[in-house]
Amino acid sequence: MKIQNLVCFTIGICLWANVGLADETFFRSIQQADLNTAEAILQKDASVLEARDKSGYTPLLIAAQQNNLPMMKLLLEQGANVNAMNHKRRDILNIAISVRNPEIARLALQAGADPTLVTSVYQGSALIYATHQAELEIMQMLIAAGAPLNRVNNLGWTALLEAAILGDGSENYASAVKLLLEAGADKNIADKKGKTPLNHAQDKGHQLLIELLDDSVEE
Incomplete structure (x- = not known):
């Protein structure tokens, strides 16, 4: 089953994007720092790695915003795009600066952040x-x-x-x-x-x- 979220881009265009219920559950597991649930969902459907919330955050960007290094490591090990950006064109390195956490920047750069x-x-x-x-x-x-x-x-x-x-x-x-x-x-x-x-x-x-x-x- 799919639900629809309104996704707005920086160029001023808004589109209705289909977001699976699995994506919603996955985002919830990231927000709740639930590694076990996140890993179980990934085993069934790795495509959720690049799902986006209404602000354009991927699960990896959310984990970084929350200073959750263990979750970040799991997502990166599973193939999350380390160079993804949100709708304001903030990448994981920008987020590391925002939350003042050098360890996030170090992990991201080791994983290939540009x-x-x-x-x-x-x-x-x-x-x-x-x-x-x-x-x-x-x-x-x-x-x-x-x-x-x-x-x-x-x-x-x-x-x-x-x-x-x-x-x-x-x-x-x-x-x-x-x-x-x-x-x-x-x-x-x-x-x-x-x-x-x-x-x-x-x-x-x-x-x-x-x-x-x-x-x-x-x-």
Whole structure:
């Protein structure tokens, strides 16, 4: 038996999608962290791995949102798509940043998560988002995995600009900027108004960032 859910995509199109009752039961097992039921359902029908809820979350994305590493491991072992995104184009790496759990990012990257994906409605990347949140350990993992250092999102911001514009100038954001610079990020890329990360740091009086970004400041 099938039931119908209204699924709306980011491009503004809404479609009635058939969702099996087995999918509903599977989602419930994920939400309740019921490994035994989830595994039993998977043994009967592996297609439920890529079912979607009304927000476009797959079971794996829900497990990540809940910080449920054992469930994530089960789903990945059974072949869940580690690069799936929800309707807001958030992937599992973005979710790891949202819930501030480096272990999720580590497990996802080991399973083949792609740090080069264009993610979020801002058309950015997991690295840009991790920099915004000053999630240093996840930043290190993403950089080591080959995340693009100089991607520009649709706001006109790189990861360095994100740190300078949205960061509070604290030690954490200074460390985020240092990680990016040491990895080779270009500090001279300006935003849509022609302002560089240094310009933003100067405007805000964020001295720690100024010292890292200004070539004229002696180290």
